[in-house]
Amino acid sequence: MTRKEFIYFILRNKKFVFSFCVLTFLAVLATFGPMLTPYDPLEFASFPYQPPNRDHWLGTNTFGQDLFTQLVYGLRSSLLVGLLGGGLATFIGLSIGFAAGYKGGWLDEFLMMLSNILMVLPTLALLIIIAAYLPYRGVAIQSVIIGFTAWPWTARAVRAQTMTLKTREFVDLARITGCNNLKIIWQEIMPNMMSYVFMVFILQFGGAILAATGLDFIGLGPTRGISLGIMMQQATLWSAIQLGMWWWAITPGAVITLIVASLYIMNTGLDEIFNPRLREL
Amino acid sequence: MSDVVLKVKSLKVYYSTLHGNVKAVDDVDFEIVRKEVLGIAGESGCGKSTLGNALILLKPPMRYHGGEAIMDEKNLMTLPKKEMRKVRYRKISIIPQYAMDALNPTKKIREIMQDLLKEHGENLEKKLDIVDERLQIVNLPKAVLNMYPVELSGGMKQRVVMVISTLLNPDLLIADEITSALDVSSQKAVVQMLHRMKEERIVGSIAFVTHDLAVLYQIAQRIMIMYAGKVAEISPTEKIVNQPLHPYTKMLMASLPKMGVRYNEIKLKGISGYPPNLLNIGPGCRFMGRCPFAFELCTKDPPLFDIDGRKVACWIYRSEGDEI
Amino acid sequence: MVGGVKIIKGVKILQKYLTRKIVVYLLTFFFAVTIDWAIPRFMPGNPINVLVSRFAALPESIKVMQSYFTQAFGLDRPLLEQYTSFWKALFRGDLGISIYLYPQPVLKVILEALPYTIAVLLPAIFVSFMVGNRLGAFVARKKRLDNTALPIFYTLTASPYFWFGILLAWFFGVVLKWFPIAGAYSYLLRRSFSWTFIKSFLYHWILPFSSLVLVMLGGWAIGMRNMIIYELEANYSRYLESCGASQKLIRKYSYRNAILPQVTGLAIQLGTAVAGTLTTEIVFSYPGIGYILMQGILNQDYFLIQGCFLFIVIGVLLANFIVDLFYLILDPRIRKTYTGEV
Helix, strand or coil: CCCHHHHHHHHHHHHHHHHHHHHHHHHHHHHHHHCCCCCCCCCCCCCCCCCCCCCCCEECCCCCCCCCHHHHHHHHHHHHHHHHHHHHHHHHHHHHHHHHHHHHHHHHHHHHHHHHHHCCHHHHHHHHHHHCCCCCCHHHHHHHHHHHCCCCCHHHHHHHHHHHHHHHHHHHHHHCCCCCCHHHHHHHHHHHHHHHHHHHHHHHHHHHHHHHHHHHHHEEEEEEECCCHHHHHHHHHHCCCCCCCHHHHHHHEEEEEEEHHHHHHHHHHHHHHHHHHHCCC | CCCCEEEEEEEEEEEEEEEEEECCCCCCEEEEEEECCCECCCCCCCCHHHHHHHHHHCCCCCEEEHHHHHHEEEECCCHHHHHHHHHHHHEEECCCCCCHCCCCCCCCHHHHHHHHHHHHHHHHHHHHHHHHHHHHHHCCCCCCCCCCHHCCCHHHHHHHHHHCCCCCCCCEEEEECCCEEECHHHHHHHHHHHHHHCCCCCCCEEEEEEHHHHHHHCCCCCEEECCEEEEEEEEEHHHHHCCCCCHHHHHHHHCCCCCCCCCCCCCCCCCCCCCCCCCCCCCCCCCCCCCCCCCCCHHCCCCCECCCCEEEHHHHHHEEEEEE | HHHHHHHHHHHHHHHHHHHHHHHHHHHHHHHHHHHHHHHHHHHEEEEEHHHHHHHHHCCHHHHHHHHHHHHHHCCCCHHHHHHHHHHHHHHHCCCCCCCCCCCEEEEHHHHHHHHHHHHHHHHHHHHHHHHHHHHHHCCCHHHHHHHHHCCCCCCCCCCCCCHHHHHHHHHHHHHHCCCCCCCCCCCCCCCCCCCCHHHHHHHHHHHHHHHHHHHHHHHHHHHHHHHHHHHHHHHHHHHHHHCCCCCCHHHHHHHEEEEEHHHHHEEEHHHHHHHHHHHHHHCCCCCCCHHHHHHHHHHCCCHHHHHHHHHHHHHHHHHHHHHHHHHHHHCCCCCCHHHCCC
16 A cells, blocks of 8 residues: 555545544643643532533532543543553563464463463453552553553464464565564564554553543542542442432543544544455445 | 357446556457357456456446346346346356355355255255265265365365356356366366266356466367457467467467477567556557557557457458458 | 264364363463462552551451451461462352451352342343344444444443443433432342332343443444454355345355354453443442442452452353353354364
């Protein structure tokens, strides 16, 4: 695919364009949003129980905290978890997939057994048991434990691809000319999988955000600060919907859904761009 | 009833791409008569497979751009979907190039046959004797009926497809590159099986698509040579081999390896140059660029000239009275 | 003779496939128990001290600390011995004492909650799998329909389970007031097999159940849609079409093939589905494992958290095994040509 064709297909793909716009908007909101608001997410801002109005765009909660402020700060930490956790999971998945697929033998057996185990082990349960015992939790630690538990399916897929690429002529050629393994993986195998790796990262990004939100919601979120999941946890604990405060309970989840749906749609769009067979004719 | 099974007239089938149309089948004329095996040959990319597939299943990215393919007084190209569905299998059937994975891996052979027959209002139970007979022709045991495709070898799968495709005794069978993936002895066996199916009236006529002229020599009565989406020549097999008309056919025959000739003595003559790119190709003879006999007339599309019942698309064969 | 040999070969293949699977499950269980044992002991911040201080706040704390801790943790003994006695306690069904519901044993608390979780989880998985796959297959390669249905599916599968629960609870419970949004049955009733109780139970069950079904359904539908598109492009579909088969038959064949990876997907998704159920229970104050797990977390009831963890793992492993057996029935390729890749 030439560069021109690639750009043409990207711009023509509504799924990609739509999701790209949404995600860009949210990223901008997370970056500059905190500057738009005079409040602190955890401080008392105004009267409690206010529905959305001109001063408080998304209303206030039981404690009189401004929900727009909470939302933009929470969005920041959600995107950060997605980036770090998803990035780490992709990285680990790639490394293990390359190692298993390229080296084969007992290393392959061992790594695949490990991935099998982590795959059947329910990740959230594992996260809960680890997070429950951590005296201090922050976005970084959350990302790390998500990253270390979410890699198996990526590793398996990368391994399968590596095994087919390994037998191609250009890899043989590199091997004959004495390139070392790391160089072969980095220069010969990796570039042939770039589109795939990018799509994997998108899925991992969405998965990490969902996992973190789940953890936050059951009370294992960051011990300090705010996140979209914590907003919903508090809303549930303080019976927001029973009190009719939909703006407290529903908005944060809607944002999460928007992020993750956009990521999934972007993934499908990219799939159509890279695989001509899937394009609608 | 006429003797012509299929009459194709100025048929155009293109592939639409981002950059324009790839004219894979461009203004093609020919006919297939009853009980005939017509070989359709040419280099890869000359449009022969597109032609074979378009006749039975015209779907994107293939696009119909005009012309006719008449069978039983109906133009297959413009037939409504429902009617075309009835024509397929019963009137015209195909052994596809991908025969080795044409069978659903999770269905037993028997189920596939049963479902297909049911779609055409038939019943496998009533046809078991016929199925038996046909399996014998292709040299397969009856037990394959209860097997899954994964249990069969590639060659066996292809032979199963041969049986399935011909269950309703089609008037015309398209055999698309069925020998290409086989070794020489299997090629011979498959050709013999196909020949026997024709002799026993299981199939009416056969359009045998291949790049392998040696195989065609064994089975075809007439051969149609295609070049770059167009018909170059249609002649009886003997004539094609011994007295080719079109410059391309001549060079093709000269390039074939012959028995008893050692190549360090006589150099094998290839055809220099490459076929033209079929994307947005303009008028003019498409072989012009490689043709040693090209002259000024060749910038125009040559029509098919009739020479003693043979057809050839080359200006060399124009007669004095022809309008240009 | 040939047939006999084949059957024996088939049985051996089956054995190999199942053995491999079972080995993975046993290893996973072993791994999970080891984590369960190791985390309180090796986590930074000395969680056991936290535990002890938690117990100190209870009445009769000294007695509890003396009798229980030395037994359960055996901190003064060598690590290996601690580890083996942990396993022994596990096989006796001794998961410790709950702090939150002191002095009930954790096992009893969990067994009480388990039926509620199963009652929403299993039907939800089953219904969403059946309906989601059908829907996905139905919309695939139908331009208009696909373009409307796909965004809906994506929204469903992208939403956090508990958020969707909140949404339903708000709309059907608070705005329309059609369904109750807390508890598993009316507070006025006691558990019994009376008609009134069952009615009340179903009435409370419907919202959490529907919430789970809808979120899970999106994923199945998208997966199936994508699989069907691939299958419809496959050569065997083209051959069927060339043989004049109807779209109905071609789609039926595609569905048959596409459902296989979906069953594998079911096994992979089980963990997520369980996690989703846990959080959904919290939204509806539904007294299943998720609800007590949340209580455990809020009250720092570590024995309860660990017990829940083990039960979730065991449940998921069992379910995985059932899916494997099911897959075996569905796919002739495994039965006929299994060669070692799980």
